[in-house]
Amino acid sequence: MSLLPGLARFGRFLGQIVWSTVSNPLPVGRALEEAHRIGVNSLPILLVVSVFVGTNLSVQGASAFSTIHAERYVGMFVALAGVREMAPIMVASMVAAKAGTEMASQIAVMRIQEQIDALEVMAIDPYWFLITPRLLGILLVLPALTMISIFTLVVSAYGVAITQLGLDGHTFLEQATATTHAMDLVYCAVKAFVFGLVICVLSCYHGFTSGAGASGVGRATNAAVVMAAVSCAILNYLLSELLFG
Amino acid sequence: MHLFDRLAALGRFGLFTTRVIRRLITPPWEIEEISRQVWLLCSRCALPVLATTTPLGMVMALQGLVIFSIFEAEQYLSPLISVATFRELSPVLASVLVAAQGGSSFAAELGAMRIHEEIDATEVMAIDPIRIHVVPRLAAILLACPLLNLLGSLGGIGGGFVSAVWIKGHPGTLYWSELWSMTGGMDLIGGQIKALVFGAIIGLVATYEGFFASGGAPGVGRAVNRTVVTSATTFIVVNYFLTSALFGVPH
Amino acid sequence: MSPDRTSVSRTLVPDPVAIRIEELRKSFGDLVVLDGVSLDILQGKTTAILGPSGCGKSVLLKHIVGLLRPDSGHVWIDGIDMAIATPEEKLQVRKRFGMLFQHGALFEDLTAGENIAFPLRYHTRLTAAQRRARAQEVLELVEMPELHDRPTSALSGGQRKRVALARAIVLEPQVVLFDEPNSGLDPMTSTTIDDLILRMKERLGITFVVITHDIVQAVRISDWVGMLWQGRLVAYAPLPVFLHSEHPIVRRFLSRTL
Numbered sequence A: 001m002s003l004l005p006g007l008a009r010f011g012r013f014l015g016q017i018v019w020s021t022v023s024n025p026l027p028v029g030r031a032l033e034e035a036h037r038i039g040v041n042s043l044p045i046l047l048v049v050s051v052f053v054g055t056n057l058s059v060q061g062a063s064a065f066s067t068i069h070a071e072r073y074v075g076m077f078v079a080l081a082g083v084r085e086m087a088p089i090m091v092a093s094m095v096a097a098k099a100g101t102e103m104a105s106q107i108a109v110m111r112i113q114e115q116i117d118a119l120e121v122m123a124i125d126p127y128w129f130l131i132t133p134r135l136l137g138i139l140l141v142l143p144a145l146t147m148i149s150i151f152t153l154v155v156s157a158y159g160v161a162i163t164q165l166g167l168d169g170h171t172f173l174e175q176a177t178a179t180t181h182a183m184d185l186v187y188c189a190v191k192a193f194v195f196g197l198v199i200c201v202l203s204c205y206h207g208f209t210s211g212a213g214a215s216g217v218g219r220a221t222n223a224a225v226v227m228a229a230v231s232c233a234i235l236n237y238l239l240s241e242l243l244f245g
Numbered sequence B: 001m002h003l004f005d006r007l008a009a010l011g012r013f014g015l016f017t018t019r020v021i022r023r024l025i026t027p028p029w030e031i032e033e034i035s036r037q038v039w040l041l042c043s044r045c046a047l048p049v050l051a052t053t054t055p056l057g058m059v060m061a062l063q064g065l066v067i068f069s070i071f072e073a074e075q076y077l078s079p080l081i082s083v084a085t086f087r088e089l090s091p092v093l094a095s096v097l098v099a100a101q102g103g104s105s106f107a108a109e110l111g112a113m114r115i116h117e118e119i120d121a122t123e124v125m126a127i128d129p130i131r132i133h134v135v136p137r138l139a140a141i142l143l144a145c146p147l148l149n150l151l152g153s154l155g156g157i158g159g160g161f162v163s164a165v166w167i168k169g170h171p172g173t174l175y176w177s178e179l180w181s182m183t184g185g186m187d188l189i190g191g192q193i194k195a196l197v198f199g200a201i202i203g204l205v206a207t208y209e210g211f212f213a214s215g216g217a218p219g220v221g222r223a224v225n226r227t228v229v230t231s232a233t234t235f236i237v238v239n240y241f242l243t244s245a246l247f248g249v250p251h
Numbered sequence C: 001m002s003p004d005r006t007s008v009s010r011t012l013v014p015d016p017v018a019i020r021i022e023e024l025r026k027s028f029g030d031l032v033v034l035d036g037v038s039l040d041i042l043q044g045k046t047t048a049i050l051g052p053s054g055c056g057k058s059v060l061l062k063h064i065v066g067l068l069r070p071d072s073g074h075v076w077i078d079g080i081d082m083a084i085a086t087p088e089e090k091l092q093v094r095k096r097f098g099m100l101f102q103h104g105a106l107f108e109d110l111t112a113g114e115n116i117a118f119p120l121r122y123h124t125r126l127t128a129a130q131r132r133a134r135a136q137e138v139l140e141l142v143e144m145p146e147l148h149d150r151p152t153s154a155l156s157g158g159q160r161k162r163v164a165l166a167r168a169i170v171l172e173p174q175v176v177l178f179d180e181p182n183s184g185l186d187p188m189t190s191t192t193i194d195d196l197i198l199r200m201k202e203r204l205g206i207t208f209v210v211i212t213h214d215i216v217q218a219v220r221i222s223d224w225v226g227m228l229w230q231g232r233l234v235a236y237a238p239l240p241v242f243l244h245s246e247h248p249i250v251r252r253f254l255s256r257t258l
């Protein structure tokens, strides 16, 4: 298969991003713009998803723990499963779906309309111009989005626990805060940082290497989101093993 | 204005859905095209589904061992993994991947057809584009989702085994002997019901976005983007209600 | 190099060479697109490259600016071989070049004026107001002064071409490359674009390379004409000589004129 040449090409792409980023002035303004755009675009769906993942975790935890009569541990379950695992990977998936596909399709369109060639001919480094700001932007904003999502998730899980499930709110919070250490939040931010890197690089790569025409753009966008989701899931395990194992 | 646009889009989606469903439940069916799409979908999605549910199963075992070692109740590890995988992990995650891979490829293909005026050409030839392009894809996703969900469940349980037993030294015989102790038929059926509902959401959203794509190649990109975002968000919301209805704690 | 072509260019040409292409070969998989193309593009002259569509004209142009790397052969510009040039060398060459892409390649999320000011922002120290003024000046040169604040997505095909042309010349390049400036345009707009090129030729004294399949345009604007056919340059001569060429392919192309 064409696995090895593909990997080599991807490796060269990565090297080019690093080189273009360090050998040009940092595009601070445009990076902030990207961060703002990614944040504002992804926040609404993230809030909705966080609320419902939180409520779902509570219901799930209660139903699992009720078989062993340990409902008082639902708070701990939400903290462990929700904060450490669900929130970072969920934020990553939603941002891959929203911002990642957008990056891939925008860059793919620029590729097929020869706008990237035009940049090169105008002696402007397309990696620096197109990828560096997106990369810096997503790295800035993803940890923040993850923290917001963690907060939303725990609050909604708490809400369902005391209303729909009739659990004791005090115990829930005690359990949840006792299980969540400050370090856990730092680890979540680390995860978010890595996921942001992966999403951005993969999306931009598929955009840069897009095939011709409307179907090329569609395929690039499609491949970007699948590769990003799969890579994040696998990296999530490795990071959890490394950070929490 | 904005609100009006949204309502109009919602109405158009409703109309589209009824048009599709009416054709889905009445013959003639394009059996050959449906089986081709099922095969295509399964072969495209199998690897991504396995490659996400397996590491998530591994993570579950990792964190599960943390909880259960506190209570010294490690015999509950594999039942927890099994219940969580069948009820939640596999249906949701497999569907997210089917949306990302299958749904977005539907949107991309139909969108490209629309942009290249192939759909208009089909209509001019007095052939119903919904029957030949949309219905087979929807039928295929309804058939493929339960299969992929099953595959995802295997991945989750296998991943849990690898992480707990091979990496963390949890006793393997305990893992297998306790695996089914808390999992009932309702968990399997409930998981499959979820997979079917999510599949229907993906299929309808993807074909709708693709079928009504506009604005050249950027339009196709937007259709793919919206398919993934809309269907994933929708079924995470729907999932909460399904979980409550199917597996909720009896008071 | 085919012997008759070299003899022509050596005897008739006193002008310095701006771009020297030597034995350029390029294949995509099994498809041989350029099969040993050599030509000298002369300083200050307008060179048209004719050829049927799909014969590799755009591919040739992309080799000149170093967007594609040939399988073998050279593209010499100012002593730099674009075939093997380092990124820095390519930048150095490209800063003196302007290029009009076949479909414009304008940035869709900018206005027409912002597209034109774009190279200024990255290659000059002009302030925003100065860039605006310069963009407006060039828009007037291409006779589209009213387009400055128009979103790119709202431009017609002919307007796009002209805005892209304005962007290509905004830095006052020494060499301007055109990829099918007339494709997809009606005869009236095509004529306007030809006139524009002619006028720029007088005023700016630039080297133009015009890729086209439009023989009428080639006749109207060029000093030298080349004919690309099945991966080879089958003819290359000053316009009057070219028009009387006996080469069968050239005759077939010319017979379409009137």
Ligand SMILES: Nc1ncnc2c1ncn2[C@@H]1O[C@H](COP(=O)(O)OP(=O)(O)O)[C@@H](O)[C@H]1O
Residues within 6 Å of the ligand: C028, C031, C033, C051, C052, C053, C054, C055, C056, C057, C058, C059, C060
């Ligand atoms: N990047 C590429 N990959 C593969 N084939 C290409 C590529 N670019 C051009 N070609 C092929 O090379 C041939 C010449 O293309 P081109 O130079 O665009 O033609 P034209 O003379 O019409 O400008 C065509 O057959 C085209 O399909």
Ligand SMILES: [Mg+2]
Residues within 6 Å of the ligand: C057, C058, C059, C102, C179, C180
């Ligand atoms: Mg061309």
